[in-house]
Amino acid sequence: MVAYIVRRTLLMAVTLIGMSIIIFALLRLVPGNIADILFDSAGFVDPAEKAALEEELGLSDSIPVQYWNWIVGLAQGDLGFSYVSELPAIDEIAPRIPITAKLAALALFFSVLFGLPLGVISAVKQNTWLDYFLRVVSLSGLSLPSFWLALLILMAFVTWFGTIPIYTDPPDNLWDELLLYSIPAAAVGFRSSALIMRLTRSSMLEVMRQDYIRTAKAKGASDRSVNYGHALANAVLPVVTIIGIEAAFLIGGLIVTETVFNIPGVARFLVEAIQWRDYPIVQNLVMFIGVIVVLTNFLVDLLYVSLDPRIKYE
Amino acid sequence: MQVKTLLAGAAIAAAFAIPLQAYAEQAGGTMRVYHRGTPPSGSIHEEATSSTVMPYMSVFNNLVMYDQAVAKNSLDSIVPDLATDWSWDESKTKLTFKLRSGVKWHDGKPFTAKDVQCTWDMLQGKTKARMRKNPRKSWYWNLDKVTADSDTQATFHMKQPQPALLALLASGYSPVYPCHVSPKKMRTNPIGTGPFKFVALKQNESIKFVKNEDYWKEGRPYLDAIDWTIIKSRSTRILAFVADEFDLTFTADVSVPLLKDVKEQAPNAVCHKVTTNVSTNLIVNRDAPPFDNEQVRKAMAIAMDRSAFIKILSNGENQLGGAMLPPPSGGWGMPAEVLAKAPGYGEPDEDVAKAQAMMKAAGYGPDNRLAVKVSTRNIAIYRDPAVILLDQLKAIYIDAELEVIESSNWHATVARKDYQVGLNLTGVGVDDPDVVFFENYACGSQRNYTGYCSQEMMELFKKQSSMTDQDARRKLVWEIDSRLQGDVARPMIDHRVGATCAQPRVQGLTVMVNSSYNGWRFEDIWLKK
Numbered sequence: 055m056v057a058y059i060v061r062r063t064l065l066m067a068v069t070l071i072g073m074s075i076i077i078f079a080l081l082r083l084v085p086g087n088i089a090d091i092l093f094d095s096a097g098f099v100d101p102a103e104k105a106a107l108e109e110e111l112g113l114s115d116s117i118p119v120q121y122w123n124w125i126v127g128l129a130q131g132d133l134g135f136s137y138v139s140e141l142p143a144i145d146e147i148a149p150r151i152p153i154t155a156k157l158a159a160l161a162l163f164f165s166v167l168f169g170l171p172l173g174v175i176s177a178v179k180q181n182t183w184l185d186y187f188l189r190v191v192s193l194s195g196l197s198l199p200s201f202w203l204a205l206l207i208l209m210a211f212v213t214w215f216g217t218i219p220i221y222t223d224p225p226d227n228l229w230d231e232l233l234l235y236s237i238p239a240a241a242v243g244f245r246s247s248a249l250i251m252r253l254t255r256s257s258m259l260e261v262m263r264q265d266y267i268r269t270a271k272a273k274g275a276s277d278r279s280v281n282y283g284h285a286l287a288n289a290v291l292p293v294v295t296i297i298g299i300e301a302a303f304l305i306g307g308l309i310v311t312e313t314v315f316n317i318p319g320v321a322r323f324l325v326e327a328i329q330w331r332d333y334p335i336v337q338n339l340v341m342f343i344g345v346i347v348v349l350t351n352f353l354v355d356l357l358y359v360s361l362d363p364r365i366k367y368e
Numbered sequence: 369m370q371v372k373t374l375l376a377g378a379a380i381a382a383a384f385a386i387p388l389q390a391y392a393e394q395a396g397g398t399m400r401v402y403h404r405g406t407p408p409s410g411s412i413h414e415e416a417t418s419s420t421v422m423p424y425m426s427v428f429n430n431l432v433m434y435d436q437a438v439a440k441n442s443l444d445s446i447v448p449d450l451a452t453d454w455s456w457d458e459s460k461t462k463l464t465f466k467l468r469s470g471v472k473w474h475d476g477k478p479f480t481a482k483d484v485q486c487t488w489d490m491l492q493g494k495t496k497a498r499m500r501k502n503p504r505k506s507w508y509w510n511l512d513k514v515t516a517d518s519d520t521q522a523t524f525h526m527k528q529p530q531p532a533l534l535a536l537l538a539s540g541y542s543p544v545y546p547c548h549v550s551p552k553k554m555r556t557n558p559i560g561t562g563p564f565k566f567v568a569l570k571q572n573e574s575i576k577f578v579k580n581e582d583y584w585k586e587g588r589p590y591l592d593a594i595d596w597t598i599i600k601s602r603s604t605r606i607l608a609f610v611a612d613e614f615d616l617t618f619t620a621d622v623s624v625p626l627l628k629d630v631k632e633q634a635p636n637a638v639c640h641k642v643t644t645n646v647s648t649n650l651i652v653n654r655d656a657p658p659f660d661n662e663q664v665r666k667a668m669a670i671a672m673d674r675s676a677f678i679k680i681l682s683n684g685e686n687q688l689g690g691a692m693l694p695p696p697s698g699g700w701g702m703p704a705e706v707l708a709k710a711p712g713y714g715e716p717d718e719d720v721a722k723a724q725a726m727m728k729a730a731g732y733g734p735d736n737r738l739a740v741k742v743s744t745r746n747i748a749i750y751r752d753p754a755v756i757l758l759d760q761l762k763a764i765y766i767d768a769e770l771e772v773i774e775s776s777n778w779h780a781t782v783a784r785k786d787y788q789v790g791l792n793l794t795g796v797g798v799d800d801p802d803v804v805f806f807e808n809y810a811c812g813s814q815r816n817y818t819g820y821c822s823q824e825m826m827e828l829f830k831k832q833s834s835m836t837d838q839d840a841r842r843k844l845v846w847e848i849d850s851r852l853q854g855d856v857a858r859p860m861i862d863h864r865v866g867a868t869c870a871q872p873r874v875q876g877l878t879v880m881v882n883s884s885y886n887g888w889r890f891e892d893i894w895l896k897k
């Protein structure tokens with residue numbers, strides 16, 4: 055197990071280095087840079103002033119030098135300065151991470167809270183009206199575009215309650231925070247819970263056809279014990295995988311939700327930073343998201359061992 | 369009898385007192401405004417966008433400004449600001465300002481004439497401290513120098529008479545900057561003498577300003593603070609305004625079609641539907657074939673059915689005009705009868721027939737159609753007219769393909785001249801020919817995207833600029849405008865109309881009808897409690 059952890063850690067380091075090269079190169083391949091964009095807001099481009107600005111921002115250095123400067127800075131904890139705000143990149147990124155993390159955690163909580171039990175119910179009550187109903191609900195969760203659903207929620211709030219659940223000011227306390235994030239989290243969680251529900255259902259149905267389930271039933275075990283003690287315990291492995299993937303996705307994938315609900319999280323910030331070609335923000339933020347994804351996958355792999363005793367890492 | 373008279377008098381007095389009290393300005397409160405996106409910086413002199421000037425104008429003062437209670441900017445609506453008085457010398461080339469004394473910058477340092485000199489020296493590139501960008505360099509083509517004659521007097525020395533200099537100095541784009549603050553700090557943490565102090569900008573989140581307790585204008589501002597919330601999604605911000613989350617929308621953010629929805633959902637909202645002095649126009653790359661051929665350029669310009677654009681894009685609300693904003697909102701645009709005689713503004717069917725003949729003369733026709741690309745920014749207000757243009761060009765044997773350029777690369781693409789025909793929007797800071805002509809049509813101007821350059825026209829630009837008789841100047845401006853349309857310098861499609869909405873409690877707000885950039889000092893605004 056120790057050897058496995060060491061091997062995975064090394065692999066993670068290689069993955070992150072590869073990722074840093076790819077994101078660095080891709081950013082430079084996209085046409086235009088911050089100088090073009092800053093001049094855009096002035097309505098003209100002056101080649102001499104643009105060159106001076108590129109020099110000031112270190113963009114006139116060769117690409118390998120720029121990469122080296124970034125990696126050396128990163129290793130020393132220096133993320134550079136945002137080209138747009140001219141503030142340290144860490145000061146721009148750090149306050150946004152908890153916002154997205156809370157929203158993602160709440161969304162994941164909702165999706166597991168509803169997705170898992172409803173998936174079990176749908177499998178146990180296969181081909182009943184309840185199963186059909188839940189399948190229709192889950193299909194709608196998967197097929198409704200999230201921006202549309204989010205806007206629908208906002209319109210419903212404005213029409214029926216005369217208020218709008220968007221972020222305009224930082225919440226004062228935990229309760230306000232919970233209220234503020236619960237609506238967008240529910241909007242995101244709806245899709246994730248639908249995914250988890252369908253996966254739980256299909257996984258449960260497969261497990262429930264296994265011999266050991268039949269044996270448990272033959273021995274007189276209760277439905278609850280069979281469904282939850284035997285079937286769910288064995289069906290949950292692929293569900294855990296998908297929950298891990300969703301958790302990683304939610305950190306960087308909440309762009310639409312953050313935009314529509316006006317939440318100043320990392321996903322929306324990342325998109326804006328890409329539009330501004332704010333390299334220090336994009337590079338460091340993508341690396342952060344990469345670390346989260348790699349770590350989450352690693353933790354899910356470790357979780358397999360505790361969930362399924364048959365799995366052993368050599 | 370006396371008692372009755374007294375009672376009657378008291379009743380009349382009370383009847384008058386109630387409305388008077390109801391309309392007396394009330395100090396205090398925080399005004400909440402939404403913003404459409406993070407401003408590129410807080411330095412007004414470095415930007416050419418309402419994203420910066422609307423929130424940050426309240427941080428600064430000008431020497432003079434447009435009366436914030438008069439909707440139409442003109443030389444007659446200019447009032448003192450940091451200058452208490454001004455006078456021209458006999459040659460009309462020296463404009464001397466008497467400055468207000470006792471004014472302090474937000475950091476406590478005193479304001480003097482040196483700051484005035486310093487600001488315009490920086491705009492002319494004469495100072496050591498350099499701005500990253502200087503978009504309004506062309507405004508000061510005629511400025512020789514600015515001198516600080518004493519702490520309370522500054523003089524602008526011009527190369528030739530230019531009465532409209534005052535119009536430029538009154539714009540929201542012409543604040544006085546402090547000498548002792550670097551351009552970098554002005555971008556991130558601007559210091560002014562204005563009614564509100566900058567507190568903080570959080571990207572994608574908010575911009576906050578608080579009342580300047582030491583403001584030199586007694587009793588102003590009324591508001592304690594202005595909170596701007598940045599909301600990128602237009603649907604969200606309009607819904608938020610409807611839900612009464614905000615007192616005021618961003619300038620002209622409510623399009624004509626959206627205005628109907630807003631009025632239905634928030635019937636009490638006070639919406640000002642105005643011309644914004646932003647025009648939709650064509651930029652034609654006159655250096656590259658086939659548009660190096662004058663006939664092809666002219667054919668394209670006259671073939672456009674501008675009324676169709678206006679009808680489709682704005683339910684007929686946008687305005688037809690030339691380079692200058694048309695009357696009644698604009699002070700210098702060609703009146704309808706003059707405009708009708710300008711090339712391309714006649715009967716659409718006749719113009720298309722003329723354009724077809726020109727195209728045939730240039731070697732194109734039904735069997736030899738011209739393939740071109742029409743480039744535009746990837747923003748709906750650019751894309752929508754571009755699509756209409758593609759359709760209209762078919763009538764004159766042009767098969768155009770739409771090339772959508774990522775918004776942030778638009779000006780870089782234009783500067784490289786990497787386009788054939790571009791559909792563009794142009795915002796005008798001040799409704800004055802000196803701004804429009806020298807910024808967009810003068811030889812060598814950075815914002816003259818097409819590189820149109822005519823020495824004869826340059827002389828006319830200068831001539832109109834020096835004229836003191838404003839009526840005679842107006843007639844010359846019409847002639848110039850008509851010639852610019854004929855030269856296909858930057859063919860105009862329409863002048864846009866947009867709405868700015870406020871909740872009924874917002875008092876003292878006047879939305880300017882001939883510029884989106886000059887009416888945001890916010891010092892006279894108060895909230896009815």
